[in-house]
Amino acid sequence: MQKIFARPATLLDTGFHFCPGCHHGIVHRLLCEMLDHYGLRERAVGVPGVGCGVFLYDYIDIDVCEAPHGRATAVATGIKRVQPDHFVFTYQGDGDLGAIGTAEVIHAANRGENFTVIFVNNAVYGMTGGQMAPTTLLGQCTTTSPAGRDSRNDGYPLHLAELLAPLEGVAFAARVSLHTPAHVKKARRALQRAFETQLEKRGFSFLEFISACPTNWRLTPYQSVEHIEKNMLRAFPLGTYKDTGAPASAAAPEEEDTANAVL
Template identity: 60%
Template sequence: MSSALQQVFAHPVSLKDVQTHFCPGCQHGTIHRLVAEAMDQFGVQDRTIGVASVGCSVFLYGYFDIDVVEAPHGRAPAVATGVKRACPDKFVFTYQGDGDLAAIGTSEIIHAANRGEGMTVFFVNNTTYGMTGGQMAPTTLPSQKTSTSPYGRNVANDGYPIRMAELLAQLEGVAYSARVAVNTPKNVVQAGRVVKQAFETQIQGRGFSFVEVLSACPTNWGMDPLTANARVAEEMIPYFPLATFKDTSAA
């Protein structure tokens, strides 16, 4: 008997083999990989239309090997509504950051979810505006210092961080809503399962699916990648608990 080497972990086919612009330790790349792996698994790459938001996530059209529409800031769910209604046989997803989805796009996401549009939304929550220089976002944690809250977020003035996954789970049109993190290998595996559940929700035509992913932003948090990754477990997960808040397939 002899032995051979078998490849057990490879680059997903739906993800282009290119260098990303993301900073070292930024977990957008991990989340891109999980979405691309789900596309590969369900075999929907050739009928997927992505809708890109504004922010660091905007360059997904250069990284996913699919067709992409670029939406104005915050309006990805509105554009995706049009795409899905015009082409109901396509797999349609948006991929948005917290500044895009939870601030300027709050109206669009809530109404698209409430209408139960058959799309999937991937929401990357890193508690800050990444691309524009680390300003305070609606998801910025209490006391967190950002370039527009230099003394820390004061909840008396600025309000509290929004828990989007819980908020959307209240809406009748939402079929699936969950929050995951990608800070440890275990959480990455769990996140991969949840992303696939969200894909399944759309493929079965059950309604709107939403996945919030907690992500590190070392550059704007002013931390090295390992400290930033540790902050996800220490500060973010206690405020943004990891759970599946709604799953109509389980009912």
């Protein structure tokens, strides 16, 4: 009997504070898998923005610097410029990155800062209690768009991956989802590409995770998965918008060995 799936070592053995069905935990796990895979625990610095992701330091066993709301990419710029050989990533939600932090992320991307942005897009402000986010879908009801987001008043969902990909400093930009195991596996491959981008010093890497916030969507976890499939993915098409790296990932053959590849 062989254990073929376990918690990654860098993921501390602590229960998450996240709500039932929230996808943050999967993003945390995938991050830790990659940190372990590349042996980065001892030279990684994480920079969580303000939002549900801020407690990253309670779960991931690496050095962490909290950033003011929206400023994670500026803080990461400072850390990375001082320690260019460290692995630096930010962890930001749609309010943090897509609203208050747009200036910082666009310019960090445009400078080609060699760090990785983990962008968790659940189309709502989670920690503050379900207000409308820049990525909220048209018609989506939130506590500040009670009749549904109306483009005439609130504009349109912001597409960060598409927005950043054309910038010359961006080496990798992709959007993935986490609502099925198959999507989680694709997300892992994309995250690996993002890690490789930084490790090969190719520039700015950006990975957007479409994820569920059942609590603030006022849906059950099951309904949330359906909502992602039917509505979120229509508004936010998945895919790799830019990848300046070699077409074949160095680690791709390992995929053959995964337990999941058996099926």
